[in-house]
Amino acid sequence: MDKIAWVLLPLVVVVGVLAVLAWRGRLPPRHTLNVWFSLLLMLYLLGTAGLGIFWVANQHLPVFDWHYLFGYATVLLLCVHLAFNLRIVVQHFRRRRREPGVPRAVVAGVVPGVLPGRRPAISALGLLGAGAALGGAFWLGLRHGRTELRIEAGSATGSASRHDTALALIEQFHEFSAHSRLGVFRRAPGTDWGDPPAPFKTYPGRPRVALPAAWRREADATASDGQALATLLWMVAGVSEQRGPIAFRTSPSSGALFSTELYLHAMSLDGIAPGLWHYDARGHGLESLPGAAPTIAQTITQTIAPPPGARAAIIATAVFRRSGHKYRDRSYRYVLADLGHALENLRVVAQALGLAVRFEAAFDDAPWSHALALDAAEEGVLMLAWLLPGDAQATALTEAPREAHPRWTLPLPQDGAPLGVTDAVHRATSLRSAPDDAQSKPTSVSAAVSPMASRHSVLLPQAPMAPFDVLATLATRRSQRRYRRDAMSLPALAALLAAMVAPVPVLSGAVRIHLVAHAVTGLAAGAWRYESATQRLHAHGEPIADRDVPALRRRSRAAGLDQDTIGDAAVVVVLAIDRAAFAADPAGPARGYRHAFLEVGRVGERLYLAAPTLGLGVCAVGAFYDDEAAALVGVDPAKEWVLHFASVGPV
Numbered sequence: 001m002d003k004i005a006w007v008l009l010p011l012v013v014v015v016g017v018l019a020v021l022a023w024r025g026r027l028p029p030r031h032t033l034n035v036w037f038s039l040l041l042m043l044y045l046l047g048t049a050g051l052g053i054f055w056v057a058n059q060h061l062p063v064f065d066w067h068y069l070f071g072y073a074t075v076l077l078l079c080v081h082l083a084f085n086l087r088i089v090v091q092h093f094r095r096r097r098r099e100p101g102v103p104r105a106v107v108a109g110v111v112p113g114v115l116p117g118r119r120p121a122i123s124a125l126g127l128l129g130a131g132a133a134l135g136g137a138f139w140l141g142l143r144h145g146r147t148e149l150r151i152e153a154g155s156a157t158g159s160a161s162r163h164d165t166a167l168a169l170i171e172q173f174h175e176f177s178a179h180s181r182l183g184v185f186r187r188a189p190g191t192d193w194g195d196p197p198a199p200f201k202t203y204p205g206r207p208r209v210a211l212p213a214a215w216r217r218e219a220d221a222t223a224s225d226g227q228a229l230a231t232l233l234w235m236v237a238g239v240s241e242q243r244g245p246i247a248f249r250t251s252p253s254s255g256a257l258f259s260t261e262l263y264l265h266a267m268s269l270d271g272i273a274p275g276l277w278h279y280d281a282r283g284h285g286l287e288s289l290p291g292a293a294p295t296i297a298q299t300i301t302q303t304i305a306p307p308p309g310a311r312a313a314i315i316a317t318a319v320f321r322r323s324g325h326k327y328r329d330r331s332y333r334y335v336l337a338d339l340g341h342a343l344e345n346l347r348v349v350a351q352a353l354g355l356a357v358r359f360e361a362a363f364d365d366a367p368w369s370h371a372l373a374l375d376a377a378e379e380g381v382l383m384l385a386w387l388l389p390g391d392a393q394a395t396a397l398t399e400a401p402r403e404a405h406p407r408w409t410l411p412l413p414q415d416g417a418p419l420g421v422t423d424a425v426h427r428a429t430s431l432r433s434a435p436d437d438a439q440s441k442p443t444s445v446s447a448a449v450s451p452m453a454s455r456h457s458v459l460l461p462q463a464p465m466a467p468f469d470v471l472a473t474l475a476t477r478r479s480q481r482r483y484r485r486d487a488m489s490l491p492a493l494a495a496l497l498a499a500m501v502a503p504v505p506v507l508s509g510a511v512r513i514h515l516v517a518h519a520v521t522g523l524a525a526g527a528w529r530y531e532s533a534t535q536r537l538h539a540h541g542e543p544i545a546d547r548d549v550p551a552l553r554r555r556s557r558a559a560g561l562d563q564d565t566i567g568d569a570a571v572v573v574v575l576a577i578d579r580a581a582f583a584a585d586p587a588g589p590a591r592g593y594r595h596a597f598l599e600v601g602r603v604g605e606r607l608y609l610a611a612p613t614l615g616l617g618v619c620a621v622g623a624f625y626d627d628e629a630a631a632l633v634g635v636d637p638a639k640e641w642v643l644h645f646a647s648v649g650p651v
């Protein structure tokens with residue numbers, strides 16, 4: 001039953017009973033009505049207060065904000081009211097039970113303090129009950145003390161076991177950050193995320209270069225380094241629309257929180273001096289960072305050699321608190337998925353401008369963090385991308401390690417890090433170049449793609465995407481949450497799926513594509529798994545009959561944290577990762593988790609890019625119940641983890 005129905009249920013029952021009594025001409029006297037409605041009032045007030053206190057404790061909300069203070073005063077008054085009136089209620093029911101013949105007027109004359117017997121005890125009991133309910137709510141809200149994910153620095157020493165320890169931590173983190181309906185009762189976030197930080201980072205007082213306006217159509221692009229760079233940065237992180245206080249950006253971002261920051265290591269770009277720069281997204285300019293260019297280059301190249309022809313490096317970071325003040329200990333998932341969307345835009349825009357981008361799968365982020373003077377506890381380096389001339393081959397990252405690379409070691413977890421699990425999981429997925437004696441090899445795990453077996457499968461029609469203007473698409477891109485109720489066509493779905501598995505270099509081969517079809521002409525409703533090699537959809541379970549589609553929509557919506565955009569979609573795309581496949585990443589299993597999340601984001605962004613040409617809208621959805629999501633598309637959580645939803649529908 002919908003939660004609105006649950007909340008209204010007591011009220012509806014009482015009003016219903018009264019209506020029946022009134023209809024039979026036996027409406028209770030005023031006093032009885034007073035008692036009934038007092039009980040209802042108490043129930044609702046205690047429910048409101050209990051939930052309020054639970055969430056204040058659970059979410060580390062400021063306990064003494066104005067509205068909470070009024071709330072506490074109201075609860076106090078309720079308790080006093082209860083102390084005065086509970087005995088009347090109890091007496092009312094007692095008399096009705098023991099002395100059915102007693103005229104109601106006698107009961108109506110009862111006032112507190114007049115009746116003999118155990119009345120003070122009753123009041124005390126009522127007070128105690130209310131206190132216990134509210135205290136219980138507070139205690140449940142504070143459950144993190146015993147359930148917080150604890151990272152023991154000592155447990156991850158010994159270089160040989162570090163990859164195993166890191167994988168164990170990833171498994172713990174993933175479970176810890178999963179949403180489930182009962183999860184809030186089991187634990188609360190372990191980190192105090194404080195107030196939201198500034199949405200943009202700036203370097204006041206530093207030399208600044210204003211960037212030319214980005215090209216908005218591919219036809220406008222000419223041979224100009226400065227404007228190509230300006231276009232590239234704007235199409236990845238620029239402000240494309242201001243709506244009230246929110247500056248919407250070219251790439252989507254969970255909660256419109258935009259944790260991603262971009263930095264530039266200019267090496268040989270016309271019109272941009274070599275050195276380190278920060279992209280000021282709000283002002284669309286570059287801010288020069290302190291530090292002499294040759295020294296920086298030297299520091300960096302100690303751990304990584306730029307590929308031949310590299311003209312610049314783009315360093316992508318996440319300011320964790322931007323996401324954390326809303327998403328808390330699930331934030332690391334969101335910042336990776338957000339960045340994945342932005343990275344795909346970087347790749348397609350570079351391609352559209354005749355450039356190439358090469359994502360560096362394994363690199364030591366410490367020298368970059370140091371060179372950029374980041375506060376590593378608050379802002380983490382997540383990806384390094386080289387900007388290359390268009391003819392440079394961007395190799396498939398999971399298949400061809402670029403060089404006989406240094407062995408990697410993993411940074412140790414830090415006790416007492418202010419961002420708790422976010423810090424721990426970021427460290428676990430980071431790499432440090434290590435001297436030979438500290439080398440650590442990931443355990444080799446089989447990453448074979450499991451064969452698909454299903455009773456029903458459908459061969460998708462050949463449906464090549466019509467070419468579209470990438471720059472124009474990104475300049476106007478927005479998430480769409482409302483869809484027309486019409487069905488979408490099977491060729492449109494086939495084109496969308498083919499676009500998602502575009503043959504481009506990947507960061508991870510672990511991504512698996514599932515979908516729930518609510519309304520696709522020519523495809524039975526239900527959960528399907530996409531097999532790109534054969535262009536087939538394999539059904540999970542039996543196809544759903546038309547009359548059961550509303551129930552399927554309700555189930556999808558429920559799994560998607562009750563979001564309408566999921567229930568209303570024609571198709572819900574569900575992206576999962578194969579656990580064995582990400583654990584087999586050449587840079588280690590924990591780094592594999594980061595790569596898989598980034599890759600999921602990239603695949604999700606391809607939906608945004610392809611959808612408008614097909615007359616479809618898309619909304620990425622990172623908030624879902626993990627257990628219900630797995631059940632919805634029939635994946636076994638021991639083998640696959642669902643990481644991402646996207647609603648798709650005609651607009």
Ligand SMILES: Cc1cc2nc3c(=O)[nH]c(=O)nc-3n(C[C@H](O)[C@H](O)[C@H](O)COP(=O)(O)O)c2cc1C
Nearest residue numbers: 248252253254255256337338478479620621622623
């Ligand atoms: C990883 C990720 C997760 C998201 N999760 C949700 C979600 O759960 N619900 C939702 O309505 N929108 C979600 N969004 C969409 C964002 O809210 C949206 O991108 C943001 O508000 C900016 O709006 P725009 O995409 O129109 O520019 C998500 C976006 C991303 C990239």
